[in-house]
Amino acid sequence: MLLLLLLLSRYFFPEASRIFSADRLKPVEMSVYPFAVPKGIKLLCELCQKSANLVCTNCKVTYYCCSGHQTSDQESVHSCICDNLAKVRQPEKYGISEEQRQRRKQEIRQLNIEIIQTATTRAHHLLFQGLHEQALPAALHSVKFCMEIYGLQSIELIPSYLCLGDACIGLGRLADAEQYLSQANWIALTNPKCPSSILYNLHRNLGLLYAAKGDYAEAARHFADDIYHASEEYGTDSLKTSGGYYHMANVFFRQSKMDIAMSLYRQVTKIWHNYLLEIASNKIKKLTSPKTLAAVRLTAEHRTGGLDETEEAEGIQVLSTIFDIWESSHKKHSKDLAETSLALAMLFYCLEQYDKAKKFCNKAYQVCEDKEYSETILKFLNSSKELSP
């Protein structure tokens, strides 16, 4: 397995100058002086495992074959884990007691766990931004350290493999993605205690892989498993479950099975609409209460009403796609278009993008033919002072 990872690192980073342009962030680098390296020790590049001739001047324990690979690693994850790597890779002192040795072992384990968390979070962050190539080093670090700390068959490896699979799907490297996701699936199958919170994500990524390959039957089967596990963990009306409905709808849409696709898109819109209505209303209430006005303006959580980075990115992507679908046939779907427009208005309102919020709110009001729902739209428009004319 480790051998496989090393081979794949080589495959992913054959020539870094191709990956990043030279005018981006400039990493600190220093040539390795060959006679300063103890005899018998071969220094290998952090990314591709080829023989190295550069070293990071900060940690002095991370080596690279070329400045391109150093830049790739620095921009992806190294700058966030450099200090911890320096501590972890420091050689053990001579003559220390057994107690000190055990304590150091514990400290190193804790630092390695921090490195895994940082690398995984960083990979997720870059993937949300659509920077798949840049996410690769972070995802590879996440897998590599997970293997070292938890072993090759541990459940903890699955989220790291999913990041790697996600990056590969984004880059169109479907064969690589399949290899990583099959590995994650195998770990899940051999661990009966694998929780639903991990299983739904695994099936979602497998579904996305088969959808990208055009195997819609297999994709639908995985999205059904995704919905089953997400519902079990979070309930049928949760945002997490709505992701499965959305991807399932896309599969039917691509096969021109419109009725079922539309009913699933409607379900997704309803979940987002109700969720955003609640947080937008809470935000309005808090912002208009004079006592808390000063305090709430300070916290990012209150600014966005509690939306996290994943929800922001997913909300914009999902609702914009559904909006385009309803708009292309809005005569037949005026209520659906109005609901999706209001959901987008509330989302942009929570993100403090008031121009966009206003635009979608007006759109919702224009197309709405349902009198009762028009009042809901007007109520939102009038209660949020940022949107009033």
Ligand SMILES: [Zn+2]
């Ligand atoms: Zn290299």
Ligand SMILES: [Zn+2]
């Ligand atoms: Zn470093």
